[in-house]
């Protein structure tokens with residue numbers, strides 16, 4: 368693998384962009400190399416500046432579930448650009464996307480568009496506080512909800528891989544209303560509600576976590592969480608930024624017998640452009656300005672080009688339920704194939720998978736169900752696997768605590784290639 372041109376460009380980037388990247392995990396800090404600089408993508412593959420082609424299992428960190436350069440998304444962007452780029456005024460396109468989402472997703476009466484997942488979750492929390500008149504928010508250790516100050520405690524992959532205990536620049540006051548509970552622990556949430564219940568505005572959770580590696584919440588745990596929220600008048604906020612439209616069209620909501628009050632989306636719903644949204648029950652959403660007193664705004668929110676790409680992506684996913692069957696079949700093939708090889712080779716490894724998202728955990732514990740379990744993993748071994756895969760044309764996220772994503776453009780051949788390369792991994 369020749370990375371000469373990539374290295375040259377990246378060195379230059381480091382002169383003008385902090386660390387050479389616009390989001391930390393891209394720098395491959397603990398992987399022992401500087402990153403390939405990506406030039407183009409097509410279907411399930413991407414190609415770097417030196418002409419190396421990789422089978423892409425990152426998919427822009429989730430959004431590219433339809434593969435790169437999806438013809439319908441690209442055409443919708445081109446068509447839109449020929450008449451509109453930005454107005455900061457109501458458009459028919461934003462209506463179409465909002466209407467489609469309200470009609471096809473569960474528990475969304477009204478929805479507000481924003482520009483990123485971070486914006487969606489921080490706005491959802493403000494809305495929960497405004498609606499309930501309470502202050503505290505419960506989040507779970509290892510869950511990531513974006514780079515908003517109040518969430519940068521025990522925040523999963525980015526901060527975990529970099530070994531930062533949270534983040535500098537976050538004043539104690541910003542996190543004093545953030546309570547940390549243990550994922551999948553009924554005991555932990557019961558205790559926190561007992562102690563602070565009167566002042567809890569909401570609980571935010573990734574119902575299928577993807578930022579401490581993939582970990583699914585148990586239905587029993589989610590039901591308890593819902594009943595505690597109802598008992599104490601706190602709102603249940605689902606962060607479906609990663610798992611929405613991925614584990615199923617309707618997201619992780621469909622996996623649990625539980626009704627969230629507010630749901631956050633981003634990633635897939637923007638079709639590859641910067642986008643986010645949060646929606647929920649009418650009575651809650653109508654607390655937002657200009658109807659209600661909770662102020663949240665955005666110059667670029669609902670941008671027509673983004674709406675066009677998003678609408679194209681989600682309608683395509685909605686109209687093709689067989690895509691999810693394909694993703695499940697390939698996911699299962701990759702999971703089972705890897706487990707079989709690991710067993711033969713004696714590699715201590717377990718895999719958590721939920722549809723088209725999965726994580727390979729290098730640990731000898733039988734099940735990874737929370738952040739502490741995830742932290743038992745051998746991150747050095749993971750780095751070694753990362754390099755081995757990259758050198759053999761397979762592009763996965765450079766962290767033990769991220770998810771591997773499949774797209775509808777992946778085929779049996781791509782999975783077979785992955786398994787072949789894994790077979791040759793000297794651990």
Ligand SMILES: *Cc1c(COP(=O)(O)O)cnc(C)c1O
Nearest residue numbers: 483484485511512513608609633
């Ligand atoms: C990516 C992610 C976010 C943040 O979204 P950005 O668009 O990067 O701001 C929030 N929550 C979850 C679960 C995510 O995976």
